[in-house]
Amino acid sequence: MASSIGSLLFVIWGTLLLSRSMRAKDNQHATQLLYMYNIFTDNVAILGHTIRSMNVSSQVDCFRHCAKVCGCVAFQLTGWKCELLDADKDVVIGELVTRPGTALYTMNQESTQVNQSCVNGCCRSKPCLNGGTCEEKCSDVREPYTCTCSKYYKGKRCEQFYPQVKSCLGVKIFRPGSRSGVYELVISDNKTVQSYCDFTSEAGKAWTLIESFSLSNKDIYKNKPFYHDFPRNENNFTWDDFRVSYQALVNIRDISTHWRVTCTFPSGLSYADYARSSLNETDLLTFVNQDKCQRYEYVSVRGINCTDCKGMLVQRDSQHMHTDSSWSGRNGCQWNPGAGAISGEDNFGFYAVTNPKHRCTVNSSSTTQWWLGSQL
C-alpha cells in the first residue's frame, strides 16, 4: 500500500517537475556541496513536515536555509514565508494538498564533497541512539548520516533493541527490564522469527510462543505434529495463524525446561483450560503417542484439573498434539475430564470434535497457544 502511494506520487512528481533549476555552492561546510533545486509546482503544499520556517527575501534565500539544515529535502514558499521540509515524494496521500499561493521546491544534491571527508553537521544532534556511532554522509541529501549500532541494537537510528537471542529467556537476560510483547529472535545466521514473549503472566518465568491459531483456522493445524516443519507467518506475528519453523522449535526447546498450552491468552492467562508439562517428561518434538498416559505438572479442562498427575496426551504423524476428554479416564489415566465431555472431544488441538465449554473452542475467534519456557 505505502509503496504504491509512493510510486504514484513519484509519477505525479516526475511529470510536474519543471526544467528550471538553480545551483548554489554551500561554503558554510568544510566540505563543498553542490545542491540544486527544482521548481515542483505552484499552488501545492506539503502538510505536517515543516522542520522550521522563517521569512526570507528571495527563493534563493530559502534554498540556502534548506541546504544548511540537516534532513531538509524540500522547501515551500508562500509569499516570503519559507518552510523547510523533511519530506518530498515520500509523503502519503492527504499530506500533499492544493494551496493557492504556495510553491513547492525539491532539493537535489548534485555532486558530493571535494575532500574525502564529509561534514554536514548532522551528527551534532547525536541522532544515533543506544551508543550507536554517527557518520555524516554527503552523497544523498535524503540520508545525511548513518548510524553504526552497538551490539544489541539496530534500526536507522539504532532505536530497536535487537538482542540476537534464540528465545525470550535470552531477551530477558540481556535486558531484564524487557516487557512482554513481540520480539525478533535469531534462529540461525540469517534467519529470524517474530514471536511473542510472555514475562508477566507467570512470575519468574519466560515463555516463548511457538504456535497460536484461532478455531476458524483449526484445519490448517489439525494434522501437523510439532516435529513437522510447518512455519506460519513466522515473520509476521498474528495470534490467529502463527507457528515457528522446526529449526526455531529446536533452538527454543534446547534452552527450555517446560511447555504449556493456553486458551485465548490475549485476553489474559487463566488456569481453567490450561496444561503444563516438563520437557523431561514429554518433549513435544519427539513425543509420538496415541493413548498412553503422560505426566502433567498441571492440567485443566472445563474446570476438571489435576496437579502432578497423568492424563491422556496424543501426537501422531497425522494429529496435532492434544488431549481427548472422553478417553483419558477410559484409558485409566489419573486425570479424568470425562464428566461433561462430548464424545471424542478434542482439547488444545486437533479439534475434530469441539466443545464450546472448553475455552479454546468457544467460537471461531477463540485461540489456542503453545509455548516453550523456563524459569528466569
Ligand SMILES: *[C@@H]1O[C@H](CO)[C@@H](O)[C@H](O)[C@H]1NC(C)=O
Ligand atoms: C580539504 O582538505 C584539506 C587538507 O586536509 C584542507 O586544507 C582543506 O581546507 C579541505 N577543504 C575543504 C573544503 O574542506
Ligand SMILES: *[C@@H]1O[C@H](CO)[C@@H](O)[C@H](O)[C@H]1NC(C)=O
Ligand atoms: C514574518 O513576517 C510576518 C509579517 O510580515 C510576521 O507576522 C511574522 O512574525 C514573521 N515571522 C518571523 C519568523 O519572523
Ligand SMILES: *[C@@H]1O[C@H](CO)[C@@H](O)[C@H](O)[C@H]1NC(C)=O
Ligand atoms: C547471510 O547473508 C549474508 C549477506 O546477506 C551472506 O553473505 C551470508 O552468506 C549469509 N549466510 C548464510 C548462512 O546464509
Ligand SMILES: *[C@@H]1O[C@H](CO)[C@@H](O)[C@H](O)[C@H]1NC(C)=O
Ligand atoms: C501479515 O499478516 C497480515 C494479517 O495478519 C496480512 O494481511 C499481511 O498481508 C501479512 N504480511 C505479510 C508480509 O505476509
Ligand SMILES: *[C@@H]1O[C@H](CO)[C@@H](O)[C@H](O)[C@H]1NC(C)=O
Ligand atoms: C530434567 O532432567 C535433568 C537431567 O536429568 C534434570 O537436571 C532437571 O532437573 C530436570 N528438570 C525438570 C524440570 O524436571
Ligand SMILES: *[C@@H]1O[C@H](CO)[C@@H](O)[C@H](O)[C@H]1NC(C)=O
Ligand atoms: C481445580 O479443581 C478444584 C476442584 O477439584 C477447584 O476448586 C479449582 O477451582 C480448580 N482450579 C481451576 C483453576 O480451575
Ligand SMILES: *[C@@H]1O[C@H](CO)[C@@H](O)[C@H](O)[C@H]1NC(C)=O
Ligand atoms: C466469541 O466469544 C467471545 C467471548 O467468549 C466474544 O467476545 C466474541 O465476540 C465471540 N466472537 C464471535 C465471532 O462470536
